[in-house]
Amino acid sequence: MPMNPVVQAVIKAITLVQPDVASSWDAQRKVEDAAGKLTIADPRCRIDEITATADDGYEIPLRVFTPLDIDFSLKAGLHVNEDHRGTILYMHGGGWANGDVDFYSDACMRTALKLERRVIAVDYRRSPECRFPVPLEDCYAVARALFAGEVIPDADPEHIVLMGDSAGGNLTAGVGLLARERGEFRPRTQILLYPLTYNDHSESTLFDSVRENGEDYILTRQAIVDYIELYLRTPEDFHDSRFAPLIATSLADMPRTLVITAEYDPLRDEGEAFAARLDAEGSEVACFRMTDGVHGYFLYPSVLSLVRDTYRLIAHFLDDDPIPTEGKLPWTPLLGTD
Template sequence: MLTSPSNHFYNGDTMKTKLRPGVRALDRFMKSTPGMSVARMTNEQLLRAQTTVIPERGPASLFLGRLQKEVDVRTTTFTARHGELSLRIYTPQSWARAARPVVLNIHGGGFVLGSARQCDWSCSLVAKELDAIVVSVDYRLAPTHRYPAALLDCFDALLWVAEHAPDLGGDPGRIGLMGDSAGGNLAAVVAIAARDEAGPAIGHQALIYPVTDMTEALMQDASYVDNTDRGIVLSNDDMEVFHAFYVNEHDDPTDYRLSPILTPDLSGLPPAVVVVAGLDPLHDSGVRYAQALADAGNEVTVEDFHVMPHGFLSFPYFSVSARPAMDAIVASQRAALY
């Protein structure tokens, strides 16, 4: 069953809606700052972006959002099949009467950029509001590590979470997935792989403006076509570069591990909340995936913020809809994991 709230659901008038001041400021910042668009990055800028460690405090937190109070965060590593990977673990400080749900978070960045640290605001908010353990994984990045490196790393992180949940104060029987953009793609595919490969049982999936279709069908979506001249935050050129960095020439884009919307059988998957943004080239493909999940008999809610751009949850102090979106995600997680 597909449901959608009425307060911010797409109404067909996205292109007629004036941008909010926060979105305008964010877009100006992204377009005026060297190295913010992957399509305009030099090789040196890309390497710098991939290797720069975001400070725990300072101006970065004003941009990306602060860690929630009453949530502890620590980093650790685990041994995946291809080596050591870093994890960032968020734990509520409040006393727990029982083992908590565990949510594996997968960050966005086009499979090329980003880190677990950039999700401090959203991950700590889920930890606090849901009263859950949140584990965020730093998977290997393209183009040095192309598909399926990130997917293998995220599935290995899921196995680690299921095995070590009791050590974290979590319940291995109540595991959720959460991912934004490229991370939404990886979360969706990990949920399917867990079902097909007798992996850990997944109780919920939160897919935030996910990449669901890497075929040429994406370019036919109205949201993609409309973005050609608009290009707010995420341009079509950026998406083409991300795709070229992540996918090898011999890879089949119709493979569900790249385009989960083309999975032959989408039945038997966990309840999902799919967050989409009206000013995002990925808007329509996200809605199409939600509908495909619902058509296969899954419980799905679409949260459509029609005056927001791609990535708006990553900039909570610029985006008026960031907190309502997170509230909707947590409500969906609570309904499925408690």
């Protein structure tokens, strides 16, 4: 069913007035930094600032969002206890150049509360100041330290989930690949929200969604190309599977994976192709396409049904509950519905 024409017209208008990424990434970063400072803390979530050390000695800032159980009675007074069932290591989106933990604080608080899990957001170094593979290696170093008990001592490795959206989904998949190759730790679960997984976003790319959705739906094909140019150091990096995990020689023996794509996202098809390869090569994977979704929708207010439904999907997946696949649904089940 096509998108509502009025909504589509509004989205197209917003897309048309967006500045050019190649020349305005720094200005966009400043706007996002200012917006992030306006986030209002939720009293049901404790926020802590810690660090982890990168291989080159850089101290990577981390922000920890811990859901709380608050109980008050006149007789017993106020009791506040941590209330979580695991830990999510979150890698934010923003084309590797934009986004940071301030800009994502509202989404991380919401994720911690809705999924009843502690969230650790990685403030990895961004491009173009720090190009590939620095952001990926920062995320890997944090994950390695987290699994080793060096970030939060009580984090159970069996209940650590890697998660990211967009470029953060790309980094999440990259960490999963590096963990398999290096053998220093083994994530059990990862969640990728509309991830970039492929390297070719030209007009002749394999994927129709780049051509169909690459002009009028917030994230444009040219913006993807520009972000990649800001991120990579050399032409050889373009063919590196750490950057484009879909071109990896093997995707066997990867973590249990949930991939969520958006119907009107230019990255839709490559995310679904990544899930299909995981499935074909024996990894456990579920993949769903969100109806009427556009790239970046996860940051929208949680009152929107699209965001609420995404949390429903993630909660079902994390809790190993059957995911609804029949009747009128806000998503299209593609894989992992048996």
